[in-house]
Amino acid sequence: xxxxxxxxxxxxxxxxxxxxxxxxxxxxxxxxxxxxxxxxxxxxxxxxxxxxxxxxxxxxxxxxxxxxxxxxxxxxxxxxxxxxxxxxxxxxxxxxxxxxxxxxxxxxxxxxxxxxxxxxxxxxxxxxxxxxxxxxxxxxxxxxxxxxxxxxxxxxxxxxxxxxxxxxxxxxxxxxxxxxxxxxxxxxxxxxxxxxxxxxxxxxxxxxxxxxxxxxxxxxxxxxxxxxxxxxxxxxxxxxxxxxxxxxxxxxxxxxxxxxxxxxxxxxxxxxxxxxxxx
Amino acid sequence: xxxxxxxxxxxxxxxxxxxxxxxxxxxxxxxxxxxxxxxxxxxxxxxxxxxxxxxxxxxxxxxxxxxxxxxxxxxxxxxxxxxxxxxxxxxxxxxxxxxxxxxxxxxxxxxxxxxxxxxxxxxxxxxxxxxxxxxxxxxxxxxxxxxxxxxxxxxxxxxxxxxxxxxxxxxxxxxxxxxxxxxxxxxxxxxxxxxxxxxxxxxxxxxxxxx
Numbered sequence: 001x002x003x004x005x006x007x008x009x010x011x012x013x014x015x016x017x018x019x020x021x022x023x024x025x026x027x028x029x030x031x032x033x034x035x036x037x038x039x040x041x042x043x044x045x046x047x048x049x050x051x052x053x054x055x056x057x058x059x060x061x062x063x064x065x066x067x068x069x070x071x072x073x074x075x076x077x078x079x080x081x082x083x084x085x086x087x088x089x090x091x092x093x094x095x096x097x098x099x100x101x102x103x104x105x106x107x108x109x110x111x112x113x114x115x116x117x118x119x120x121x122x123x124x125x126x127x128x129x130x131x132x133x134x135x136x137x138x139x140x141x142x143x144x145x146x147x148x149x150x151x152x153x154x155x156x157x158x159x160x161x162x163x164x165x166x167x168x169x170x171x172x173x174x175x176x177x178x179x180x181x182x183x184x185x186x187x188x189x190x191x192x193x194x195x196x197x198x199x200x201x202x203x204x205x206x207x208x209x210x211x212x213x214x215x216x217x218x219x220x221x222x223x224x225x226x227x228x229x230x231x232x233x234x235x236x237x238x239x240x241x242x243x244x245x246x247x248x249x250x251x252x253x254x255x256x257x258x259x260x261x262x263x264x265x266x267x268x269x270x271x272x273x274x275x276x277x278x279x
Numbered sequence: 280x281x282x283x284x285x286x287x288x289x290x291x292x293x294x295x296x297x298x299x300x301x302x303x304x305x306x307x308x309x310x311x312x313x314x315x316x317x318x319x320x321x322x323x324x325x326x327x328x329x330x331x332x333x334x335x336x337x338x339x340x341x342x343x344x345x346x347x348x349x350x351x352x353x354x355x356x357x358x359x360x361x362x363x364x365x366x367x368x369x370x371x372x373x374x375x376x377x378x379x380x381x382x383x384x385x386x387x388x389x390x391x392x393x394x395x396x397x398x399x400x401x402x403x404x405x406x407x408x409x410x411x412x413x414x415x416x417x418x419x420x421x422x423x424x425x426x427x428x429x430x431x432x433x434x435x436x437x438x439x440x441x442x443x444x445x446x447x448x449x450x451x452x453x454x455x456x457x458x459x460x461x462x463x464x465x466x467x468x469x470x471x472x473x474x475x476x477x478x479x480x481x482x483x484x485x486x487x488x489x490x
Contacts, residue, residue, distance in 0.1 A: 020300050027469055031476050073470020074463050100325050133329065138377040187393070188385040205463035209456050213397055216404075228459070229466040244473065251469045252462065259461070 006277040012269030019262050026258040030250035037253040039246070045234040047217040048199055048224030049085065055177070057090040060169060063179040065106055066202065068099040074203045077232025077245030079109060082179070082201060084241040087119035092165050093127035094175075103132050103155065124163040129155035140189055144172040172196050181207055183214035183222045191221040204228025286478045293471045420448040 029035065055061070063082075067075055086093055097103055106129060115121040130151050135143065143150040147170060153159055160166045168174060172194035180186035181202030190196040198221050200211050207227035214222040226235050230252060233245030295310035330352070338345040354370040357363040402418050405411035423445030426438070434442040481487040 017301060024472070027472050028476060031469070031473050071467065074466035100322050132325065133333065134326070136374070136378060137381045141381050184390055188382070188389040192385045192388050203463055204466070205459040208459055209452070213394055228462060229469070230462065247473070248466060248469050251472070252465050255465060
């Protein structure tokens with residue numbers, strides 16, 4: 001005869017694969033047919049969008065694009081909404097690819113946005129892309145001091161001096177805003193030495209826990225931030241450029257309810273076993 | 280037809296990886312091996328190309344100084360030989376030295392004095408009463424969290440209570456890190472599901488055009 005176990009114990013030892021199945025189903029449901037779970041736009045996202053809208057004509061923006069394939073679902077909504085917001089403005093956009101598969105991803109991103117067709121922008125005049133270069137700190141210092149010491153050509157192999165957008169842009173002294181996924185590093189390398197203002201974008205796990213100490217919408221160094229697909233959805237809502245972010249939010253919110261239910265069951269089991277029913 | 284084959288491969292790979300959640304099996308092993316192999320080859324080719332473009336070509340064009348980074352890079356591979364592994368320490372030490380030196384120039388202002396100033400100012404800069412209260416809690420929480428790391432005094436009495444409250448603040452922040460990690464993984468899960476539903480089930484099986 002096996003040992004009799006209490007209901008609380010059995011509850012706590014539920015097959016974990018049931019949790020996986022439930023989360024999978026609750027995630028798939030809104031992707032198949034949107035549920036429309038409520039969303040609100042956070043203050044940090046509003047500030048991020050507001051600072052983009054307030055950019056003066058000919059503002060020079062440098063974007064560190066850290067999109068790589070495996071994490072793209074968490075960050076793509078932010079990138080797409082931000083590019084579109086920037087292309088709506090009359091600003092100069094330079095994009096620096098920071099990851100090894102970034103060159104492939106950035107091409108896909110711009111094929112989706114179609115800056116020429118949808119926003120009337122011209123490559124080399126309104127925006128340009130630097131090629132991928134591995135950038136340890138010493139190289140980044142060289143880059144901030146003199147862009148041409150690290151990059152001689154753009155992504156397509158055109159010499160930088162042949163691009164009209166690069167006229168008069170030599171170092172970070174000539175850049176106004178820097179979009180980065182690292183507030184601390186951006187502050188160290190761009191804000192303190194050159195006074196470049198930061199707007200932060202990145203994954204939820206890589207950005208959100210670390211950016212608040214640097215966030216101040218009035219004094220900076222980080223004037224606004226958006227992290228992860230959830231806040232990407234908020235940015236879509238705020239900007240009006242809808243993409244996958246809102247849909248992902250729907251799926252995540254519902255799946256979180258499933259996870260929450262199991263956290264609750266786990267706690268009921270633990271305390272029930274401890275205080276109400278032993279063997 | 281090509282889209283259907285591509286979507287089929289994507290779905291097969293995702294399902295093979297997910298099958299690991301049930302238990303480890305031949306499909307999950309094959310899928311993870313394929314992903315690791317392709318990533319390794321891709322990274323290797325990109326780095327070879329970048330090294331060629333950024334160092335070899337300038338060297339061939341007469342910029343002799345590029346021999347230094349190339350040599351240092353090659354020295355890294357002496358790790359493969361027990362006899363000559365010591366040579367790689369020159370490359371490593373130079374890399375670490377440059378990194379440390381360049382970081383130290385601004386790290387104090389950004390991560391030490393800047394954070395202390397932020398902590399002191401936090402309770403006073405809030406626009407609303409709620410923000411001010413939040414700043415005060417943050418200030419107290421930061422101070423008490425620091426007491427957790429003082430090991431020169433026994434945590435008893437009032438000081439002991441401070442350490443315990445500090446530990447709660449630390450646990451709350453670590454909990455937030457964990458929660459962010461769960462949400463991040465969930466985003467990737469949602470992305471994979473979306474691909475299965477939109478690219479395969481709706482587009483290929485049901486023939487529904489994308490929205």
